[in-house]
Amino acid sequence: MIAVTGGGTGGHIFPVFALIEELSRRGHRDIVWIGSKAGIERGWAEKAGVRYRGIATGKLRRYFSLRNLTDPFKVVIGLLESFFFFLGKRPQVLFSKGGFVSVPPVLAARLLGIPVVTHESDTVPGLATRIISRGASAICVGFSHTRDAFEGKNVVWTGNPVRSDVLDGDGDRGRSFLGFWDDLPMVFVVGGSLGARILNETVWALCGETNGFNIVHQCGRGNKKTGMDENRHYRQIEFLEDRMGDVLDAATVVVSRAGAGALYEIASLGKASILIPLPLSASRGEQIENARYFEAHGASVVIANENLTPHALEEAIQSLLADGPRLETMGREAKKLVRKDAASAIAKILEGYLKRKQ
Numbered sequence: 001m002i003a004v005t006g007g008g009t010g011g012h013i014f015p016v017f018a019l020i021e022e023l024s025r026r027g028h029r030d031i032v033w034i035g036s037k038a039g040i041e042r043g044w045a046e047k048a049g050v051r052y053r054g055i056a057t058g059k060l061r062r063y064f065s066l067r068n069l070t071d072p073f074k075v076v077i078g079l080l081e082s083f084f085f086f087l088g089k090r091p092q093v094l095f096s097k098g099g100f101v102s103v104p105p106v107l108a109a110r111l112l113g114i115p116v117v118t119h120e121s122d123t124v125p126g127l128a129t130r131i132i133s134r135g136a137s138a139i140c141v142g143f144s145h146t147r148d149a150f151e152g153k154n155v156v157w158t159g160n161p162v163r164s165d166v167l168d169g170d171g172d173r174g175r176s177f178l179g180f181w182d183d184l185p186m187v188f189v190v191g192g193s194l195g196a197r198i199l200n201e202t203v204w205a206l207c208g209e210t211n212g213f214n215i216v217h218q219c220g221r222g223n224k225k226t227g228m229d230e231n232r233h234y235r236q237i238e239f240l241e242d243r244m245g246d247v248l249d250a251a252t253v254v255v256s257r258a259g260a261g262a263l264y265e266i267a268s269l270g271k272a273s274i275l276i277p278l279p280l281s282a283s284r285g286e287q288i289e290n291a292r293y294f295e296a297h298g299a300s301v302v303i304a305n306e307n308l309t310p311h312a313l314e315e316a317i318q319s320l321l322a323d324g325p326r327l328e329t330m331g332r333e334a335k336k337l338v339r340k341d342a343a344s345a346i347a348k349i350l351e352g353y354l355k356r357k358q
Contacts (some may be wrong), residue, residue, distance in 0.1 A: 001089055001351060003114075005034040005105040006097025007041030011121060011261040015342075016041070016097050018161035020048040022343035023350070032091070034082065034105045041101075055081040057101050061155040078104030086112050091352040093117060095346070096136075098129040110135045115353045119346065121160045121260035122286040123293045125149050137353070138348055142260055143293065143337065157313035158346050159339030160264040166341060167268060169245025177243055178235050178250070180214050184319050187250035189217045194221070196257055198308060199276060203255075205310040207234050213321060216247055245269075250325065253320050255313065258287040259301075263294060272300070272330035274316050279305040 002023060006012040020031060035041040037054035047053035054079040079228035081103040088095075094109040096102040096118040109116050115137040120129045123143050133139050139150050142160035180186060189203050200219050206214060207228065214233045219225070221238045228236050240247055248254065248269055256262045266273050275294065277287035294300035301316050320327055339345065 001030045001032060001091040001093065002028060002093055002210045002354070003032050003034060003089075003091035003105070003109075003214075004095045004097070005088070005102045006099055006133055006152045007039040008036035008089045009097055011259045012097045012101070013041045013044050014163055014261050015119065015121065016095075017044050017048055017096065018343045019346055020050055021164055022161070023051070026131045027349070030147040032089070035100075036101050036165060039101065044050060045205055050351050054083055055085075057104065075104055076113055076277070079107050082108035082260035083111060085212070086114060092113075093350050095119070097121075097130055098126060098132060100128055102132060103128055106132045106135075107178070115356075117346070117349055117353070119158070119160075120149075121264075122146075122290055123260070124286055124289045126284065126286065129291040138349055140349065142264065142342075145293075149291060155346070157339070158349070159342030159345060160260055161343035162264055162340070163245075164244035165242050166248065166265050169247075169249035171246065171250035174243070174250030177216075177246060178216060180235075181199055181308055182278075184212065184214050184233070185252035186216060186250055187216060188247060188254045190254060190256040190262055191220050191223070196276075197223075198305065199257070200225075200257075202308055202310055202313055204228065206314055207231055213252070213317065215303065216251070253317060256292040258294070260286075260290055263290055264338055264342075266333035267294075267299065268340050270331035270335045272320055272327045273311070273334070274301045274303060276303050276305055276308050276318070294334065294337065297333050299330055299337060 004016050006016045014083045031050040033045040033052050035051050039076050043051050056074045059263040086108050091114060093115045093217050096106050096116060098120055106116050118132045119140040121142045123146055133150060138151050139155045140158040141147055144157045147155045147157060159346045181213040200223055204225055216235045218237050218240055224236055224238055228234060253273055254266050254271045254273045256273060256275060258275045277291040291302045295302045303312055
């Protein structure tokens with residue numbers, strides 16, 4: 001049996017789903033996904049056709065919150081649930097995508113001597129990954145220079161797994177799905193699986209002032225704004241699942257937050273991007289570092305969250321659309337930063353531990 005764990009947001013769920021796709025292609029059928037009891041990852045496990053085991057989870061916060069008083073107990077409960085589940089099923093290896101959901105299963109696996117292969121998507125490791133990595137048999141990283149953060153460990157640059165429907169995206173299908181029949185360039189704005197309020201509001205304000213390009217806007221579930229459908233150059237979609245690859249492939253420029261999952265999808269399809277990373281007030285700073293990394297390699301233009309205005313965004317978009325050679329160069333440089341065979345690379349590592357157990 002192969003156990004996988006991770007969840008909470010798309011950045012943790014989609015790589016696990018992509019890895020399960022690859023493991024299934026390689027003939028592995030005995031797979032179980034460990035996630036939170038109320039997590040959205042349960043639906044993705046069902047979509048992947050694998051068993052799901054929900055456990056209690058608690059988030060490790062580095063800021064004051066009353067939940068810091070109760071969540072340690074949830075972690076202990078999740079640890080016990082994972083321990084007894086693993087004791088009965090005895091998986092041969094556990095893959096951890098990191099994040100707070102992964103901590104209890106990883107601790108249980110270590111107590112039972114089950115090898116742990118963990119994965120860090122961002123350019124800088126998160127707190128959960130640093131905890132998990134202490135006893136991990138192997139650490140996979142999404143970006144090559146992240147290896148330096150785990151000195152003395154067994155670290156492999158595998159890349160971040162991307163779903164097959166994204167990698168196989170078709171721009172013609174995307175334009176047909178959206179109903180854009182003109183020759184205008186297309187700007188795809190990605191607010192993330194949960195949406196991004198300031199980004200959404202900026203795009204809505206921009207739509208009333210701009211022309212010369214079409215806009216596709218993934219605004220997040222429950223965030224659609226009424227009255228926007230009258231603009232024939234604008235499409236508003238709460239969340240793209242199976243169509244993400246097609247729409248992304250149709251895009252000329254992508255505007256996005258700077259989560260590692262989104263960046264990998266953008267770069268895998270060789271797209272120029274404008275990144276608006278989450279500020280320190282809303283994150284640990286990983287998106288700022290991710291954006292700086294892409295900008296330093298000529299793959300993206302970065303607008304700080306505090307500098308985001310409709311005018312600033314339109315200016316950045318128009319500047320890129322007016323420079324075809326720069327668009328091509330940015331897309332080409334983005335591709336150099338990623339590995340499109342990430343799921344296969346991780347699957348081979350997991351298979352190595354299966355052979356050792358056999």
